Amino acid sequence: MKIIRYQTANGDIGFGHEHIDGTITRIEGNLFGSFHDTHQGVSVAKRLAPIEPRDIICIGLNYRKHAAEGNQPIPEWPVVFMKNSGTLQHPGDPIVLPRKLMSDAVDYECELAVVIGKDCYNVSKADALKYVLGYTCANDVSARDWQMKYGGSQWCRGKTFATFCPLGPCLVTTDEIPDPNKLGIRTILNGQTMQDWNTDDMIFDVPTLIEFLSGSTRLAAGTVILTGTPHGVGGARKPPVFLQPGDNVTIQIDGIGSLTNPVIAEETAAA
Numbered sequence: 070m071k072i073i074r075y076q077t078a079n080g081d082i083g084f085g086h087e088h089i090d091g092t093i094t095r096i097e098g099n100l101f102g103s104f105h106d107t108h109q110g111v112s113v114a115k116r117l118a119p120i121e122p123r124d125i126i127c128i129g130l131n132y133r134k135h136a137a138e139g140n141q142p143i144p145e146w147p148v149v150f151m152k153n154s155g156t157l158q159h160p161g162d163p164i165v166l167p168r169k170l171m172s173d174a175v176d177y178e179c180e181l182a183v184v185i186g187k188d189c190y191n192v193s194k195a196d197a198l199k200y201v202l203g204y205t206c207a208n209d210v211s212a213r214d215w216q217m218k219y220g221g222s223q224w225c226r227g228k229t230f231a232t233f234c235p236l237g238p239c240l241v242t243t244d245e246i247p248d249p250n251k252l253g254i255r256t257i258l259n260g261q262t263m264q265d266w267n268t269d270d271m272i273f274d275v276p277t278l279i280e281f282l283s284g285s286t287r288l289a290a291g292t293v294i295l296t297g298t299p300h301g302v303g304g305a306r307k308p309p310v311f312l313q314p315g316d317n318v319t320i321q322i323d324g325i326g327s328l329t330n331p332v333i334a335e336e337t338a339a340a
């Protein structure tokens with residue numbers, strides 16, 4: 070099932086089942102419990118990020134060719150960092166380039182996002198996918214200067230500016246994606262393909278990540294895991310290619326769809 074979160078013209082927010090013909094029918098119940106398709110059509114005024122994440126846990130350097138393009142060794146353990154909930158952005162809404170804390174090096178990163186469907190703790194790799202509700206597209210937008218130079222030797226500052234975690238366009242349940250590590254994934258910037266690879270290049274596959282992240286740790290239902298990006302990021306290009314006002318960036322994942330966001334500069338009040 071493809072699930073969207075939507076807003077109606079009068080401001081009501083709900084979940085819907087997106088059918089193959091593009092129609093939307095209303096879902097009733099709790100995505101993290103019991104829910105069903107009512108088969109009642111709804112009029113969608115705006116598509117929202119498919120969920121509001123409980124936590125956003127991110128994995129760095131998780132594709133072999135991406136590690137190689139940055140001259141980084143293959144990590145022995147998953148590289149973990151966090152984004153806060155204020156980074157969430159909806160499909161079609163803008164990625165905002167920071168100006169209060171100035172960055173001229175904002176990068177795109179196409180990523181498969183895993184949505185945890187029920188609380189898990191010390192989950193085995195063999196059982197890990199039983200705890201997944203579904204998958205969506207993510208853009209792990211990154212200010213490379215704040216990530217690498219100004220962030221106090223950790224990545225969270227450069228990864229946690231407002232709008233730096235677009236999610237969407239839908240959440241695809243696990244029955245439609247039995248193996249999340251066999252998916253084509255790409256970034257298209259202003260019509261040009263910048264990243265084009267496959268999730269089978271992950272160093273730590275999705276079950277391994279869930280086992281590791283739930284080790285001695287409680288992952289609540291609604292947690293989103295960003296699983297890393299393949300090679301082709303703007304910061305590794307010569308010369309670098311960073312996002313500019315007026316750009317349009319699209320993340321595509323086979324079996325899920327396309328997540329597109331325009332790019333604008335932050336407006337700041339005069340001093």
